[in-house]
Amino acid sequence: CxxxxxxxxxxxxxxxxxxxxxxxxxxxxxxxxxxxxxxxxxxxxxxxxxxxxxxxxxxxxxxxxxxxxxxxxxxxxxxxxxxxxxxxxxxxxxxxxxxxxxxxxxxxxxxxxxxxxxxxxxxxxxxxxxxxxxxxxxxxxxxxxxxxxxxxxxxxxxxxxxxxxxxxxxxxxxxxxxxxxxxxxxxxxxxxxxxxxxxxxxxxxxxxxxxxxxxxxxxxxxxxxxxxxxxxxxxxxRFCIFEHVYFSRPDSIIGGRSVYETRLQIGVELAREAPVEADLVCPVPDSGTPAAIGFSQESGIPFALGITRNQYMGRTFIEPTEHIRNMGVRLKLNVNKALIKGKRVILVDDSVVRGTTSRKIKEMILDAGAAEVHFRIASPPTAWPCFYGVDTPDREKLLAARMTEDEMRDWVGVDSLKFISLDGLYRAAGAAQGRNNACPQYCDACFSGEYPVAPSDQLAKGFEM
Ligand code: 5GP
Ligand code: SF4
Ligand code: MG
Structure with missing residues (x-):
């Protein structure tokens, strides 16, 4: 909110x-x-x-x-x-x-x-x-x-x-x-x-x-x-690190740091941690765009807008029901076939939650004739629900709670799928030494499972940390 x-x-x-x-x-x-x-x-x-x-x-x-x-x-x-x-x-x-x-x-x-x-x-x-x-x-x-x-x-x-x-x-x-x-x-x-x-x-x-x-x-x-x-x-x-990744607007300044700059740096870190040979780096619009720019800058692989977003749709995830969310991806995004055909494409998105978006986009990119599809994700695997104000689904619905990175790659059906490390994310957000595991600088519970405030209502309902 x-x-x-x-x-x-x-x-x-x-x-x-x-x-x-x-x-x-x-x-x-x-x-x-x-x-x-x-x-x-x-x-x-x-x-x-x-x-x-x-x-x-x-x-x-x-x-x-x-x-x-x-x-x-x-x-x-x-x-x-x-x-x-x-x-x-x-x-x-x-x-x-x-x-x-x-x-x-x-x-x-x-x-x-x-x-x-x-x-x-x-x-x-x-x-x-x-x-x-x-x-x-x-x-x-x-x-x-x-x-x-x-x-x-x-x-x-x-x-x-x-x-x-x-x-x-x-x-x-x-x-x-x-x-x-x-x-x-x-x-x-x-x-x-x-x-x-x-x-x-x-x-x-x-x-x-x-x-x-x-x-x-x-x-x-x-x-x-x-x-x-x-x-x-x-x-x-323990500020929410996901505000830097996705939730806040890129033109906002948080903790003296530009959100855009952090997202760009996430792309830079990703290109270092998970390089891959390819012809194009394309963002999944709009949330993947700054990270894709950073990935392109660091890797030297050209940045391209391979997917166009219909400006008149809202954010899919924020639509409250599963049904609307499933429809959402195609209503909102379309692949530029003329650009993608025959190319090895790196797609950069901010997060994988249920995996619905990545799987649909992969289909669309392959339909458009891409030679290879590589996903690079600007956050670590979302393996835990957020209880502090971001609407993540129950743990069973989170792809990363059920699968390893390789299993997710096969389930999505792409040539490679890599997430930024938690340390890489912290560095991008300005913590030069990475995550201080003894006393983390941010809330990152949705990635680490370390909840800075015990979610007592959830624990009472049987949620296991
Ligand atoms: P999925 O399709 O994997 O369930 O959701 C991932 C997509 O949802 C990403 O493209 C991301 O940009 C978008 N998204 C929108 N709102 C949120 C949110 O509140 N949390 C997360 N993790 N992703 C969101
Ligand atoms: Fe942000 Fe923490 Fe919620 Fe993740 S669990 S979205 S880091 S508040
Ligand atoms: Mg998105």
Whole structure:
């Protein structure tokens, strides 16, 4: 998901809509905006579909006046996969000290237990979302300010959260103790501040990047002033390495590093680790493109656009059902036959999850008359599910959980299939010495099976680490 918030500018909702549009790659199912205006109070709109199809309509934006606003773009990782508008954030609650709204990116790993406990104590849930627990936990806190109640609530939850919240007068941002999901702070105009999942959300509205919210940090912004605190005490840092590989936009800056540069370097590392003789290096668009450029640069094999993507389709993986996902590859991608015929082709993609994409693309490339097909994958084998906000399927459905690299090569049906090593990925992401196995710099649980936060709901359901 993507979260965004603005304080201290007229018509804040317009900026929030633009920020959400820039974060649309983080969630395409639905979006929501909440605003507060000193005269008109709180107002909100929650809609299915793209931001540009909903939140640019003057008639809708006129219902969202105010100088303080937050928004959320949704990608369902927890809660119902069916389209239910009640699951669309931000969520709002009335408290003794006034209303407050929250938008959450990430996944809470103890939400089932919390929900059960809260319902037993009288909470009435509106949605199937894990994030709603935060509102109910706030309601049960005895703290006097919203911010303290949010801190209380977040001390009870486990897992990954980047939260953007608002009250009548404050914009609040918090990152979980390990900072698994991103969140950045920007400045807008003389008095305005912005919180965004990624820096590309600042760029679109001309906001100036100030800094990242740190892992375990809470910021409370009011009247042009920022108060920072550490509600969880001293914490470490385990940012999601898959944000660098796939999830974030390539024009975003994370941890002082360009996502594009990291992806390019992944291609360079891959070309060193798994070289192969071939005529062309082709990306699987769009997510494989920067790595393919790096692979081509390092290997000297020409880069070519052998596969064209239909620009009017969304990301296949984000479509929530298996059926749509299966259709997706052909609806979205087509091979340039004139270019591919008779060639030995290296295809670079960001990841293999179920293997559906790779297998379909191999078919299309062979149909087009390729002489050889070699897959190079910009992440290590995805052998474990993510419980922190990326929608990976159950372990049994992950190709790499069931097969060795050679078995995957044969199952996909290509001449070779190689993944970048975990160390190679760390080097590409800026860790010169590779992964520090005693104390890894990133979360890489989907590749290593080392979960930095125990997924307690899953363990209770029988998941074995
Ligand atoms: P598969 O077809 O192997 O199940 O999925 C791999 C494809 O899904 C890749 O082309 C990758 O770009 C795409 N993808 C889209 N969203 C995600 C995501 O959230 N996680 C992963 N691992 N891959 C994704
Ligand atoms: Fe990111 Fe993988 Fe960790 Fe999930 S398990 S947070 S996708 S690195
Ligand atoms: Mg892809």
């Amino acid at each position: 993507g979260v965004f918030g603005v304080i201290g500018v007229a018509d804040a909702a317009n900026f929030v809509a633009l920020g959400m549009h820039a974060l649309q790659h983080r969630g395409q199912e639905a979006g929501g905006i909440i605003v507060h205006d000193t005269e008109k109070g709180f107002n909100s709109a929650h809609r299915f579909g793209y931001v540009r199809d909903n939140f640019t309509k003057a008639s809708l934006m006129e219902t969202l006046p105010g100088s303080l606003s937050i928004g959320h773009v949704r990608y369902s990782t927890a809660g119902s996969k069916a389209a239910v508008i009640r699951d669309v954030q931000p969520f709002f609650g009335e408290f003794s000290m006034g209303g407050a709204a929250i938008a959450h990116n990430g996944n809470l790993t103890n939400a089932d237990q919390l929900r059960r406990e809260l319902i037993e104590h009288g909470a009435i849930f509106q949605s199937s979302s894990d994030s709603e627990c935060i509102i109910h936990l706030m309601a049960r806190s005895f703290q006097k300010s919203h911010a303290d109640r949010i801190a209380d609530a977040l001390r009870r939850v486990e897992g990954a959260f980047s939260v953007v919240a608002m009250t009548r007068t404050k914009l609040i941002g918090v990152r979980d103790p390990l900072g698994v999901r991103p969140l950045v702070l920007g400045r807008l105009g003389d008095n305005g501040y912005v919180l965004s999942s990624e820096t590309c959300g600042l760029d679109i509205i001309g906001a100036e990047f100030v800094r990242e919210i740190e892992p375990g940090e809470m910021v409370v912004i009011q009247d042009g002033k920022i108060q920072s605190s550490r509600p969880f005490g001293e914490t470490g840092s």
